[in-house]
Each structure stands twice: as C-alpha cells, then as structure tokens.
Amino acid sequence: METGRLAEDFPYGQQAIKDRKKRREVNQATANTNEASSNQAPAATDVDSLTTNNSVAKDPVLPVPKTESPTSAGARKKSRVPVINASQVEAAVVDNARPLPPVPLEASAEESNLNLGTTLPCSVITNENTELTKKKLDLEIELLKKQVETASATTEIERARAEIERSKAEIEKARVEVEKLKAEIELLRLSEEKNILLEKMFR
Structure with a gap:
C-alpha cells in the first residue's frame, strides 16, 4: 500500500x-x-x-x-x-630474408665486341678517340718534318746562292788582276821597244 x-x-x-x-x-x-x-x-x-x-x-x-x-x-x-595474423608475420619474415638482386658486373671483351652494332661501351669509345688523336698527332709531326726539311732546303739554297755570289766576286777580282797584269805587260813591251829604238839611233 x-x-x-x-x-x-x-x-x-x-x-x-x-x-x-x-x-x-x-x-x-x-x-x-x-x-x-x-x-x-x-x-x-x-x-x-x-x-x-x-x-x-x-x-x-x-x-x-x-x-x-x-x-x-x-x-x-x-x-x-589492429590484429596481426601469423601469416602476415611469416610473410614479413620471408620478405626480409629474401636475398637482394645481384649487382651487374662489367661486360667482358667478347660481349663488348658483340654489342658494337647497337651500343658502344665506354672503353671502345675511349680507344677510338685515342686512335684518332694519335693519327692526328702523327700527321702534324709529318707536316712539321716536311716544313723543317723545306726550311733546311731553303737555307741550303740561300747558302749556295751566297757562295755563288762570292765566287763571282772572286772571279771578277781575278779578272781585274789579269787585266792589270796585261796592262803592265803591255807597258813593259812598249818600254822594251823604246829602248831598242834608242840603241839603233845612237849607233
């Protein structure tokens, strides 16, 4: 109640x-x-x-x-x-244990020769540049040699020309001497004739 x-x-x-x-x-x-x-x-x-x-x-x-x-x-x-299953843990362990991919090594000489048609390796390009530089230097050396030889020949020609001019001067000098001797001989001859004429007059 x-x-x-x-x-x-x-x-x-x-x-x-x-x-x-x-x-x-x-x-x-x-x-x-x-x-x-x-x-x-x-x-x-x-x-x-x-x-x-x-x-x-x-x-x-x-x-x-x-x-x-x-x-x-x-x-x-x-x-x-968040709930982590055992399969997820196992998958993570497997991923971590998986080895890394191998690092690619340098191509061998045979592989480089085979790849010349498509892509030239750096070593081949370097060798070609070295060969071109060597050929260029060889040509420059040959050109310099020819220039030196030409210069030497020119020097020899100039030297020979100078010798010829000096020889000409010697010849001219000798000719003058010869002419002088001829003049002296002529004077001697005239003197001799004069003496002969004087002796004839006093006889």
Whole structure:
C-alpha cells in the first residue's frame, strides 16, 4: 500500500525505476555482445529510444544522461587495436630474408665486341678517340718534318746562292788582276821597244 501510494503521489519515481532497470539490462547485453565480438565495432544502442518506445503514453519520460559501462568502453578500445595474423608475420619474415638482386658486373671483351652494332661501351669509345688523336698527332709531326726539311732546303739554297755570289766576286777580282797584269805587260813591251829604238839611233 505504501508503494502504491508513493507511486500515485510520485508517478515519475516509478518510471525512473523502470528506466534504470531497462538501461542496466541494455548495458549488460551490449557488454556481452562486445566481449563476444571484440574485433568488431560495438553496435550503437539508443537507450532513450528503447525507453520511450516501451513507456506508457500517459507517463512522460524524464531525460536520462547516457552512460557507458566500463566493460563496453574497454571492449571498444580493444576493438581499435589492429590484429596481426601469423601469416602476415611469416610473410614479413620471408620478405626480409629474401636475398637482394645481384649487382651487374662489367661486360667482358667478347660481349663488348658483340654489342658494337647497337651500343658502344665506354672503353671502345675511349680507344677510338685515342686512335684518332694519335693519327692526328702523327700527321702534324709529318707536316712539321716536311716544313723543317723545306726550311733546311731553303737555307741550303740561300747558302749556295751566297757562295755563288762570292765566287763571282772572286772571279771578277781575278779578272781585274789579269787585266792589270796585261796592262803592265803591255807597258813593259812598249818600254822594251823604246829602248831598242834608242840603241839603233845612237849607233
């Protein structure tokens, strides 16, 4: 009778007891569901909607703050942790243990000769440049030799020409001497004739 009287005097108190009981049952069911499927996100449960749908139209529902049990909160935190399977760990170990690809070595001489038609190796290009430079230097040396020989020949010709000119001067000098001697001989001859004529006159 006391409870009925209190319920009649305070209609909101009885409804609050029912709401609290239903809320406890819903939280317990949510916690059980979260523990059963820890890898899935917990399903959202609207306590106010359940309370409102199950309540009597005559009795208004008081606003009740939403609460979350420690069990459901722990399950939600646990569900956020990524799960690593044993196969993923084994695959990671196999990838790390896999050897690196071999480093390509330099091509041999035979392979370089075979690849001349497509791509010339650096060694072949360097050898060709060296040969061209050597041939160019050889041609320049031959040209210089010819220039030196030409210069030497020109010098010899000039020297011979100078000798000829000096010889001509010597010959001219000798000719002058000869002419001078001829003149002296002629004078001697004239002097001799004069002496002969004078002797004939004084006889």
